[in-house]
Amino acid sequence: MGDILNPDSVSFEKNKHQPGLQIMNMFTIGLLCFFAGFVYSSFPEWVLHRYVMHRVFNFFGFKFRYPFNSHAMIHHQIFKADQSYELKNHYPRDQQSHQETIPMAWWNGPVLIAIMSLPFLAMIFIDVPWFMVISIILGIACYYCAYEYIHWCMHKPKGRWFERTWIYKWIKDHHRRHHAHMNRNNFNVVLPLADLCFGTLLLE
Numbered sequence: 001m002g003d004i005l006n007p008d009s010v011s012f013e014k015n016k017h018q019p020g021l022q023i024m025n026m027f028t029i030g031l032l033c034f035f036a037g038f039v040y041s042s043f044p045e046w047v048l049h050r051y052v053m054h055r056v057f058n059f060f061g062f063k064f065r066y067p068f069n070s071h072a073m074i075h076h077q078i079f080k081a082d083q084s085y086e087l088k089n090h091y092p093r094d095q096q097s098h099q100e101t102i103p104m105a106w107w108n109g110p111v112l113i114a115i116m117s118l119p120f121l122a123m124i125f126i127d128v129p130w131f132m133v134i135s136i137i138l139g140i141a142c143y144y145c146a147y148e149y150i151h152w153c154m155h156k157p158k159g160r161w162f163e164r165t166w167i168y169k170w171i172k173d174h175h176r177r178h179h180a181h182m183n184r185n186n187f188n189v190v191l192p193l194a195d196l197c198f199g200t201l202l203l204e
């Protein structure tokens, strides 16, 4: 009875002689960790967007202006909630320079993924299996890529198949409302879970 209640003895001992089952278990756990990393990313996205991209980040007197300048002062001034939300409505002569303000600089990706992954990297020191940590980090990296791609498509629509789906139209309107109320609402671009939890979700 004691053995049955002990999960170690039930699954891992039993599966030791069944490598196929063990790989299946690792795959399922890895997949769950991947989704956990993806969902978790909604929260650092919200924090970074609200406190670093819409305010000058001030760390004990050390002011870091770059994200505020490139996002709030440039991207938000060029793309508003009116028809300027879509690049195709800008003057043709401006479109090239304006579209360059949609993505973040290339080096933001590795830096932000590393910052968002720090709490999970620390888990290796408390013996959390490496494949779980890597799966979580992959979920975080996937969220970052989704952020960049979806944000690009929102401001530069091109008749892609998913642009006709209701979920995409909904999230695109969600971000349009952020461009209307940039310091107050809708800081998530991919998954508005943190907006919901922190009371900044504006539905209309």
Ligand SMILES: [Zn+2]
Binding pocket: 075, 079, 151, 155, 175, 179
């Ligand atoms: Zn935008």
Ligand SMILES: [Zn+2]
Binding pocket: 049, 053, 054, 071, 076, 178, 182
């Ligand atoms: Zn913003």
